[in-house]
Amino acid sequence: MVKYEKHILNNGLKVLAHQDKSTPIAAFNILYDVGAKHEDPEMTGMAHLFEHLMFEGSSNVKEFDTELQNAGGENNAFTSNDITNYYMTLPVNNIETAFYLESDRMFHPLLSEEKLVTQKNVVIEEFKQSYLNQPYGDVLMLLRSLTYKVHPYQWPTIGKNIEHIEKIQMQHVIDFYNKFYKPDNAIIAVAGNISPHDVFMLAEKWFGNIKPSVNAKSILAVEPSQIEKRLLKVERDVPFDEVYLAFHTVERLNNSYYGIDLISDILGTGNSSRLYLELLKEKKLFSQVNAWVSGCTDPGLIVLTGRLIKGVPVENGEKEILQLLNTLKNKTLDNRELQKVKNQIEVSNAYADINALSKAMNLAYYEYIGNADLLNQQNEKYFAVTPEDILKLSQEIFNDSNMSILHYCSK
Amino acid sequence: MTNRSQKPLISNQFEIIALNSEKIKLSNGMPVYFLNEPDHDLIKIEFSFNAGTFYQNKKLTSVVTANLLxxxxxxxxxxxxxxxxxYYGVYTSFDPQKDLASIGVFVLEKHLEPVLSLLEEILKEPSFPESELEIYLKNLIQQHIVSLEKVSNVARMQFSKLLFGENHPYGQTLILSDFDNIYKDDIEQFHKKFYNANNVFCIVAGSASDRIAPILEKHFGGNDWLGENNFKKEINSEFPIADKHLFFKDNAVQSAVRVGKIFPGINHPDYHKIMIANVILGGYFGSRLMKNIRQEKGYTYGINSAIVSLVHGSYFFVTSQIGVEFVKNAIEEIYSEISILRTVSADEEEISVVKNYLSGAFLRSFDGVFAKSDRLKELIAFNLDDSHFFNYINTVNSINAEEIMRVADMYFNEKEMTELVVGKL
Structure with a gap:
């Protein structure tokens, strides 16, 4: 249970505070409601590049990292398709430095031509490191563009290609900042040994005078229902074949999300999961298997995948995974198996409650998707799922017309 | 109206934390350390055996034994x-490293008894079925082949060989035929010799010791798994002479670069100072390597340097993945930064930032009971006590530019560095 208090500033900035007396370290998290999905389809990679530029100084802070390190702090950030999230930890005595640094770069980041050029290079190297220079690096890119034809989830946060990153100019960066980096588009969460009252005072002091945005929120295209099976086969310079099966599911706030997440656990979490036990251990078709839900805010995916043992045809792998899905559609699972995946969820939620940083990140995230109270309701939402729910959801989701298949084969 | 140019005051005087662990011995002599944090339901219990790759006579033995338990x-x-x-939602970890092989569980207190009972069974009575060994090796070899496709992995594997030499236990590199040369007998013997109550320590992190001690005594305190613990290993290996190496990879768009050398270990009187010099060079985001090669030149997504301390030998290395067209320039810059570290006195401002950063990082490394258990494991593995941490933080507080230059000049000589590029040069 993460107890917290919430306060909304006049400019719309939401602030959540959780007091944790057990640690001398405080965590400060600021989430901006902007991600790759808000980008111009012809200039993707912008949100993530902008995240890099946020570390390049602001009007009163010449070097962001140096100031933070000087306060004993450490920080990082990530950009997803939905959000951009910045976080730092520092000794609680120096917590005001977090407010000072984050407010200054929200208020007035220094965006120079020279820094833009360097960070474009850094991001291009990141593109190469993560997507081009490693085996299977482009799988998720392929899967996105196969599954989403209309919704902007069709491209990855790094950008569709290197050319998109290259053509971003200073004016685009400024426009992007003006549109999204505003207090009413952000959520702060602080966890540490500091009272909520003090957190709110500091928030008023440092963020209170920043003006809210004037732009209306953009409305995103809705992905239409898929009507027929899609299949993509690619050949790459990799040693072993892989197969991916992806199905469209629901948005994060839909109550069915919990059942679908449990289905992915039944299939792929732990050495007693069905993919692992039946296809890797018993039938010896795969050297590794996995199942996951994409967990994004807008309607997401459930993905089942395996890397085949050398010599096993990729079609066989596909067929066997489909058979496991058929079993889920036709046979109600027993209570013990369902209880197992619920117990796993309980442990992972307990694990997330251990340190200040994960509590601050989670508070901001759940407030973003709807309400921070959801963080404390996760266990009960999962516990409420019944074997009948799993059966019904499997029947709804695991259909040919809702399926995209990727055969990623060795040349 | 807030005056934004008036930045908040900062303090770098933090209370130094002691681990406050409580040590007991089970009836058979096995040491157990407790780190109590009453408010958590989740408990981490980890057994660390002196059964890492250092102790194996045949490659893969340590890894396969731990994973087949x-x-x-x-x-x-x-x-x-x-x-x-x-079913009990347990996170298990089977983690054979170079020195220790650690077997751990994260478990809710309400499930402790059945989980520890099973842990007892797998630690004491594994049967290592042939069929399971076969499946495991088949999957492991595929994993290994895929990892060879990544330049960073190849660099990591080859670099220890270049530093320590192939005959040193830390210098072993896998080749594909090793996977056909490991048998059930090897595993059984390794288990019999190294997985015993006298060759292990246990750390329990997260809950009250008085409730857990009796359960541990019941499952692990008996005389049914006694054994030896004093393993001497003759190492007759001279370290290879520093040289420049290239592993060509035709389709690389980035090369993995490593530059480094053998270093003094954790018990050396200059150890803490060397660590601090390394941080300035490449040990944090604001480091000189990061500023120069990523932030100013944009040659890479990231560059770091680190000192790896092992029980029987330690080393320093710089590591990065660099766009193939920038590799030559980047390597020059690495040497140039090392040379500056040795020959030019750091300014006061940089030293003060590093000191403050390290004080905060020190505090952060004790954040939460599981982080503390990692720090405690480090102490036990190297046979150190809390004073190691106090000496470290005292060194951070008292070190000056002169001392940093002295140790840099003594240990970071760029002419003694081994250099490896995997990809293209």
Missing amino acids: KEGTKRKTSKEISEIFD
């Missing part, structure tokens, strides 16, 4: 074991 016992199949662990 859960694949069958005299009374349970692999499937039964995984179903029990999974």
